[in-house]
Amino acid sequence: MSLFKEFSKGIIRENPVLRLVLGTCPTLAVTTSAKNALGMGLAATVVLIGSNVVISLLRKVIPDKVRIPAFITIIAAFVTIVQMFVKAFLPSINDALGIFLPLIVVNCIILGRAEMFASKNPVLPSALDGAGMGVGFTCTLLLMGSIRELIGAGTIFGFAVTAGHIEPMMIMTMAPGGFFVFGVLVALANKLADKMGKKPVEHTGCGNCHACDGCSACESKEENA
Amino acid sequence: MEKLTVSANPHIKGAATTQRIMLDVIIALVPAGVASVIIFGWRSLLVIATCVLSAVISELICRKIMKRSNTISDLSAVVTGLLLAYNLPVSIPLWMAAIGSAVAIVVVKQMFGGLGHNFVNPALIGRIVLMNSFAAAMSHWTLPVMYQSGADAITTATPLVQMSNGTAVKYTDLLFGTTGGCLGETCVIALVVGGIYLVCRRVISPAIPLVYIGTTALLTFFAGFDPLAQTMSGGLMLGAIFMATDYATSPTTTLGKVIYAIGCGAITSFIRIFGSIPEGVSYSIIIMNIVTPHIDRLTRHKPFGSVKAKGEGK
Numbered sequence A: 001m002s003l004f005k006e007f008s009k010g011i012i013r014e015n016p017v018l019r020l021v022l023g024t025c026p027t028l029a030v031t032t033s034a035k036n037a038l039g040m041g042l043a044a045t046v047v048l049i050g051s052n053v054v055i056s057l058l059r060k061v062i063p064d065k066v067r068i069p070a071f072i073t074i075i076a077a078f079v080t081i082v083q084m085f086v087k088a089f090l091p092s093i094n095d096a097l098g099i100f101l102p103l104i105v106v107n108c109i110i111l112g113r114a115e116m117f118a119s120k121n122p123v124l125p126s127a128l129d130g131a132g133m134g135v136g137f138t139c140t141l142l143l144m145g146s147i148r149e150l151i152g153a154g155t156i157f158g159f160a161v162t163a164g165h166i167e168p169m170m171i172m173t174m175a176p177g178g179f180f181v182f183g184v185l186v187a188l189a190n191k192l193a194d195k196m197g198k199k200p201v202e203h204t205g206c207g208n209c210h211a212c213d214g215c216s217a218c219e220s221k222e223e224n225a
Numbered sequence B: 001m002e003k004l005t006v007s008a009n010p011h012i013k014g015a016a017t018t019q020r021i022m023l024d025v026i027i028a029l030v031p032a033g034v035a036s037v038i039i040f041g042w043r044s045l046l047v048i049a050t051c052v053l054s055a056v057i058s059e060l061i062c063r064k065i066m067k068r069s070n071t072i073s074d075l076s077a078v079v080t081g082l083l084l085a086y087n088l089p090v091s092i093p094l095w096m097a098a099i100g101s102a103v104a105i106v107v108v109k110q111m112f113g114g115l116g117h118n119f120v121n122p123a124l125i126g127r128i129v130l131m132n133s134f135a136a137a138m139s140h141w142t143l144p145v146m147y148q149s150g151a152d153a154i155t156t157a158t159p160l161v162q163m164s165n166g167t168a169v170k171y172t173d174l175l176f177g178t179t180g181g182c183l184g185e186t187c188v189i190a191l192v193v194g195g196i197y198l199v200c201r202r203v204i205s206p207a208i209p210l211v212y213i214g215t216t217a218l219l220t221f222f223a224g225f226d227p228l229a230q231t232m233s234g235g236l237m238l239g240a241i242f243m244a245t246d247y248a249t250s251p252t253t254t255l256g257k258v259i260y261a262i263g264c265g266a267i268t269s270f271i272r273i274f275g276s277i278p279e280g281v282s283y284s285i286i287i288m289n290i291v292t293p294h295i296d297r298l299t300r301h302k303p304f305g306s307v308k309a310k311g312e313g314k
Helices: A002-008 A024-030 A034-057 A064-089 A091-100 A102-106 A108-118 A123-153 A175-197 A217-224 B018-040 B043-065 B076-086 B094-110 B122-133 B159-164 B171-176 B188-200 B207-222 B227-232 B236-243 B254-274 B281-298
Strands: none
Touching (some): A002 A123, A024 A091, A024 A102, A034 A091, A034 A102, A034 A108, A064 A091, A091 A102, B018 B188, B018 B236, B043 B076, B076 B094, B076 B122, B076 B236, B094 B122, B171 B188, B188 B236, B207 B227, B236 B281
């Protein structure tokens, strides 16, 4: 149950893009179409899971003072692998994502999870945390990409939906449309998370701390103890 | 013995209410609307009605969903709808006009907290969204009905485009508005009449329109354009009189208003002189709207007799 929570928290409650507001740059840049969004989301998810696992394994080896360069090196290794893979098998995605594919190295979500979670937790929760965050990131990007592509071009994944019948609103595929969809989704996610937060939460680990249901250290603390 | 009522100030209120001010603006906009029907035919009335209706319905639904009080009766949505309609070409498909109004009300006004909380002019954002979404439909200019011959509507270019192509435009055409352009922006006489009404009713101060138009005339003159034709064409009159003077998005002090209007005029002129788009009124007003809070802070009145405390400067 607690392991499932590590996974599920990334989807809405601690959604990296909409609740933690990390990785905004690739989010706004690549969500012009559903296909690009999905490609970016999956690539980041693979990197996220890989780096979380390796960093978690090495968390007792890496000296505290040089942990950030060490994390970045590990993340960069995974990004390089993903990039080579995408270049070899999905060249069209590689062209569409352009510079944003190698830039996954500096995506704050990945470094953020390494610093906040993987460097303090065992392998399995870290992997699940990475997977959950990745799924949350991918879902958000896919949603944004689909909305922007549908309204901005009348298609989804390149298939005509309203294209040819209704003139598309081009502004949605431009930067203002990205910011607009982003803002609306953040508002919706906040509303949704507020509603979920009203459910009674069992205070097990950190006592009666009010930040408990927003904090992910709880279950893992118990396990470590 | 009479009861003593204790309440917070202000204790004496003027007669001006939001509703009264908005009604004045609507009255001031009527001449331009009448002119647009005469110049572009009955379809302009249809566009105006669509925009106003869409704005009012959007406001109604939005307030309902957000569980806020109903504010239809303050007429601000009607004004937004009217202003947006005046910024559209007569041939615009009606559903596009409706979308523009909805965007203006929902995104710019209600999402930021309703009347007085909008950070830029809602009607202008409606126009810019439509402009960037449906570029073809938004730059399809029909020749005024008095110049039409035959059954098919003939298209034309706006005076600004004509002038940049080297074609001379008659002053009388500009004055009476018998040129291609948006619904409410062409007839200078009607707009000026509306502006004078607003100044006489003390709804707007003349500072913003005069300085805005003056700056544009001066700068375009120095750039080698015909300042008279420049000020009378495009959306300048409509923008300077009705949109730049929006209370929520323009500075409160007179000095602030002058700085704001110079900024509007300068950006408009720069876009017209150097820009790749023929008209820059909407963008210039939006940019100065965003700067307004800073202008307000810089030009704040000092309380009478106050002494600046040490280190309070920043």
